[in-house]
Amino acid sequence: xxxxxxxxxxxxxxxxxxxxxxxxxxxxxxxxxxxxFRSPSDVAARMVGEGVAFRLGGLVEKGSVQHxxxxxxxxxxxxxxSSVPADFNGVLPALFREGQGVVATGRMDSQGTFVAxxxxxxxxxxxxxxxxxxxxxxxxxxxxxxx
Amino acid sequence: MIGELGQVSLCFALALSLVMAxxxxxxxxxxxxxARRVATSSAMGLLVFVxxxxxxLTYAFVVSDFSVALVANNSHTLKPLVYKISGVWGNxxxxxxxxxxxxxxxxxxxxxxxxGGERLTSAALGVQGLIAAAFLLFILFTSxxxxxxxxxPFEGAGLTPLLQDPGLAMHPPMxxxxxxxxxxxxSYAAAALLVREAAIANNWARAARPLILMAWIALTAGIALGxxxxxxxxxxxxxxxxxxxxxxxxMPWLIATALLHSALATEKSGAFRTWSLLLSIxxxxxxxxxxxxxxxxxxxxxxxxxxxxxRGLFIMVLIFFAVGGALALFAWRAPGLRVGxxxxxxxxxxxxxxxxxFLVAACACVFAGTLYPMVLDALxxxxxxxxxxxxxLTFAPIFLALMVLVPFGPQLAWKRGDLRATLRALYPxxxxxxxxxxxxxxxxxxxxxxxTSAFAVAGWLIxxxxxxxxxxxxxxxxxxxxxxxxxxxxxxxxGVAGSTAxxxxxxxxxxxxxxxxxxxxxxxxxxxxxEKGPNYIADRGHFxxxxxxxxxxxxxxxxxxxxxxxxxxxxxxxxTTGLRDLYLALGDxxxxxxxxxxxxxxxxxxLIWLGGLVMALGGLLSLWGxxxxxxxxAQPAAPAMAQAAE
Numbered sequence: 001x002x003x004x005x006x007x008x009x010x011x012x013x014x015x016x017x018x019x020x021x022x023x024x025x026x027x028x029x030x031x032x033x034x035x036x037f038r039s040p041s042d043v044a045a046r047m048v049g050e051g052v053a054f055r056l057g058g059l060v061e062k063g064s065v066q067h068x069x070x071x072x073x074x075x076x077x078x079x080x081x082s083s084v085p086a087d088f089n090g091v092l093p094a095l096f097r098e099g100q101g102v103v104a105t106g107r108m109d110s111q112g113t114f115v116a117x118x119x120x121x122x123x124x125x126x127x128x129x130x131x132x133x134x135x136x137x138x139x140x141x142x143x144x145x146x147x
Numbered sequence: 148m149i150g151e152l153g154q155v156s157l158c159f160a161l162a163l164s165l166v167m168a169x170x171x172x173x174x175x176x177x178x179x180x181x182a183r184r185v186a187t188s189s190a191m192g193l194l195v196f197v198x199x200x201x202x203x204l205t206y207a208f209v210v211s212d213f214s215v216a217l218v219a220n221n222s223h224t225l226k227p228l229v230y231k232i233s234g235v236w237g238n239x240x241x242x243x244x245x246x247x248x249x250x251x252x253x254x255x256x257x258x259x260x261x262x263g264g265e266r267l268t269s270a271a272l273g274v275q276g277l278i279a280a281a282f283l284l285f286i287l288f289t290s291x292x293x294x295x296x297x298x299x300p301f302e303g304a305g306l307t308p309l310l311q312d313p314g315l316a317m318h319p320p321m322x323x324x325x326x327x328x329x330x331x332x333x334s335y336a337a338a339a340l341l342v343r344e345a346a347i348a349n350n351w352a353r354a355a356r357p358l359i360l361m362a363w364i365a366l367t368a369g370i371a372l373g374x375x376x377x378x379x380x381x382x383x384x385x386x387x388x389x390x391x392x393x394x395x396x397x398m399p400w401l402i403a404t405a406l407l408h409s410a411l412a413t414e415k416s417g418a419f420r421t422w423s424l425l426l427s428i429x430x431x432x433x434x435x436x437x438x439x440x441x442x443x444x445x446x447x448x449x450x451x452x453x454x455x456x457x458r459g460l461f462i463m464v465l466i467f468f469a470v471g472g473a474l475a476l477f478a479w480r481a482p483g484l485r486v487g488x489x490x491x492x493x494x495x496x497x498x499x500x501x502x503x504x505f506l507v508a509a510c511a512c513v514f515a516g517t518l519y520p521m522v523l524d525a526l527x528x529x530x531x532x533x534x535x536x537x538x539x540l541t542f543a544p545i546f547l548a549l550m551v552l553v554p555f556g557p558q559l560a561w562k563r564g565d566l567r568a569t570l571r572a573l574y575p576x577x578x579x580x581x582x583x584x585x586x587x588x589x590x591x592x593x594x595x596x597x598x599t600s601a602f603a604v605a606g607w608l609i610x611x612x613x614x615x616x617x618x619x620x621x622x623x624x625x626x627x628x629x630x631x632x633x634x635x636x637x638x639x640x641x642g643v644a645g646s647t648a649x650x651x652x653x654x655x656x657x658x659x660x661x662x663x664x665x666x667x668x669x670x671x672x673x674x675x676x677x678e679k680g681p682n683y684i685a686d687r688g689h690f691x692x693x694x695x696x697x698x699x700x701x702x703x704x705x706x707x708x709x710x711x712x713x714x715x716x717x718x719x720x721x722x723t724t725g726l727r728d729l730y731l732a733l734g735d736x737x738x739x740x741x742x743x744x745x746x747x748x749x750x751x752x753x754l755i756w757l758g759g760l761v762m763a764l765g766g767l768l769s770l771w772g773x774x775x776x777x778x779x780x781a782q783p784a785a786p787a788m789a790q791a792a793e
Contacts, residue, residue: 007492015504022508025541026515033537034520037530055532071654071734071743090654091734091745094706094715118383 035105043108044082050108056084056116057103065098077102077114086114093119150215153203154293157283160196160247163189164279167254171273175266175341183269190251190258190272193279197251201235201244204292208235213303216296217241223305223711225682233316234306239442239458240292242319246438247282249320249327253358254279257331263338263354267347270338271331278330281465289458305712308683314376321369322396326434328362329399329427331355332406336427337473340480348484352413352423357773362430363407364766366400371759379719384730384747386646386755389538394517395437398510402430405506408556412499416561417488419500421481426503428473433510435466440517491563498556505549512541550604550636554611557629572618576610591649601644608637625772632765639758645751646728652748658741662693666748668729669693670702675733675742683707685718688733688742692722704733728752 037055038048048054061083064076071090075098076083086104096102096119106116167189174183204217208231213219221238222231230237236245254275261268286292309315332355339351373396378386387393406426412418439462490496516533523529554576558569583606587599612634619626653665659674673689685705692699702720709716722729727750734743 018504018508022511022541022545026512029512029537029540030515030519030533033540034531034533037532067737071656071745091717091732091743094717 039079040082040084043084053107055105060098060102062098084114088116150293153200156196156200161283163193164276168273168276171269174269186269186272187258190254194251194255197248201248205235214299216294217292219296219300219303222303227681230311236319237306237310240290243286243290249323250279253331263350266342267338270341271334274334274337285461308709308714308716318372321365325362325366329430329434331358332427333431336424340476352410360770363403364763367763370396371756375756389535391517394513395440399433401506401510402433405503408499408502412496418496432470493566494564495559495561509545553633557615576607579610580607598644598648605637605640609634625769628765628769632762635758635761638754642751642754646749649750653746656741656743665746683709702731704731706733
């Protein structure tokens with residue numbers, strides 16, 4: 001009986017230790033690997049440091065899309081108040097269009113251009129990414145039912 | 148009129164689910180055999196009426212009855228028939244109706260099979276009835292699929308082109324069979340706690356095991372289908388993005404896998420009895436949380452149809468009552484259950500215990516990564532996202548360690564195993580692991596720790612499975628289930644590691660006649676033609692694989708425009724050798740007939756889904772053996788007890 005109790009205790013201790021280790025790694029991992037969502041106004045307000053990865057969301061500014069050399073694309077992301085120039089070297093999603101919502105992952109370079117490594121367009125006409133809606137609301141350019 | 152028929156059916160179904168809940172719970176007590184009969188018939192009735200409602204909705208989609216608002220918003224006369232049908236669950240309301248249909252199917256199955264005896268079945272039906280009633284209320288009050296539209300529009304708004312795809316037509320029903328299967332396991336667990344008789348309650352793991360298996364098989368297949376769809380449909384070649392929606396299906400799978408293993412121990416040796424009960428509760432909680440994530444508008448994706456906060460609130464209340472109630476019941480009744488049998492530190496039970504520890508830890512990591520951004524958003528409006536590096540740091544090592552342990556399980560005996568003999572038996576697998584590691588290090592570049600260790604583990608898993616199969620030669624088919632499922636895990640691991648570590652990518656703008664190279668392939672672009680599909684217009688790119696100057700296979704990626712929906716979609720082309728995929732996406736039209744083109748080579752990518760298929764087959768094998776062999780102990784015990792009580 002005694003050995004059984006001891007075994008149980010040892011097991012419980014081991015489990016607790018393992019749990020603590022997992023919790024530690026999770027907390028560390030969450031601290032290290034989160035990306036903030038920023039609107040063009042946030043970028044204009046210098047809330048984003050150069051070279052820090054973040055997600056930029058807003059509308060693709062009308063008339064701003066230009067194709068560069070190779071597969072390079074240049075466009076501007078706007079929330080109606082501010083707009084940020086963005087560069088992307090890749091194939092744009094099929095739903096990417098001027099005047100429509102977009103969320104891009106990337107970093108600011110030293111020239112103040114957002115270099116995107118991934119561009120997501122909203123999935124269809126009806127639904128705007130909530131982050132974009134939020135950014136537009138904060139800049140006062142969102143009207144209910146304007147989707 | 149047909150819409151009203153559906154509406155009325157749903158009301159009848161709600162009434163029957165309430166009857167089923169009340170009579171089922173009453174039937175859990177020994178003398179109430181009448182209540183048990185009522186519960187059984189109302190389970191059948193529930194199935195009939197829910198199926199009727201679902202049939203009516205499907206009919207409305209097939210004949211494009213746009214007086215039903217849901218059809219008008221999500222369908223179109225020009226859509227191919229198969230997507231008219233899959234459109235039934237390609238939206239929030241219809242998918243909830245599918246959920247209840249699957250729930251009713253499970254309830255009817257529970258009622259028909261009567262596993263674990265009359266009383267356990269009855270109590271399980273009672274709990275299923277409560278869940279069905281909650282979801283029917285949810286449908287009727289927040290997500291009615293039969294709402295009318297006046298005036299009737301001439302044409303519907305169509306279905307998101309991304310969802311018009313055979314893989315995605317099957318993906319939701321599969322996942323639902325999994326999610327809702329976990330609700331049936333939950334019902335059995337709650338039933339075991341409700342039935343006071345220990346002899347009956349202790350039988351629950353054996354009774355619920357086919358349900359656990361079914362849920363697990365469906366989740367495995369559903370996740371594999373979803374990942375395959377993301378791979379070829381989204382156009383960036385990713386098979387898993389740690390998107391909250393994907394996580395919502397992975398978490399129930401992890402818990403279901405843990406439950407599958409712990410219930411095995413509970414059934415065979417009586418170990419982990421209360422733990423298995425707790426896992427059943429956790430499994431259904433994960434299904435509900437998955438539903439909440441996907442159906443409440445908390446996250447955006449193709450899956451997030453609804454943006455109505457009352458729906459999220461309703462599901463949150465449902466989670467509170469289901470989980471809270473079950474946990475309270477557990478705290479009250481679990482101490483009365485017989486404590487499981489003891490086992491030695493070296494035994495199969497210990498490996499299953501470690502399996503559970505690792506799986507639950509892995510699930511906790513996914514849970515934290517998924518919920519943390521939402522909690523932060525809810526608290527202060529800070530919007531963040533947690534990306535793949537987090538999961539590489541937390542989930543990957545835990546899961547890799549789990550896979551190292553897997554081969555020991557089937558080799559060790561119950562109660563007390565012999566570690567030395569097991570190691571001796573597993574030497575050849577160790578050899579295979581070493582060979583795999585050396586081959587990967589010597590022959591393939593770029594070299595990497597992650598890929599090398601992944602292949603070593605895969606060799607270890609597959610080798611051990613072969614040893615296990617050889618050892619059991621001549622046994623009945625279901626004895627090979629574990630070996631098959633574990634080998635599937637190894638196959639998937641090879642696919643994931645190979646396609647991640649050795650992928651190559653090329654991105655360029657091509658004019659007709661020009662060539663590009665990607666990995667070992669040279670591709671010639673022969674221009675674009677305009678094609679007309681049933682409900683879309685496509686730019687079809689013509690690409691030829693050049694093999695030493697001679698043209699070989701052609702690839703035809705498309706850029707499709709759907710006029711009804713006013714949307715675009717890329718349709719990738721994949722040329723596969725079975726061991727390597729050449730993956731091609733046609734980008735936007737540049738000036739002068741030039742097109743942006745993205746090509747990938749994913750070595751071993753097909754193994755990812757092949758492994759999933761093998762895993763699911765392993766599950767099916769076990770299920771088949773399970774349903775074919777009648778359980779000898781469970782059947783006679785229960786009626787005898789019921790008679791004694793009467």
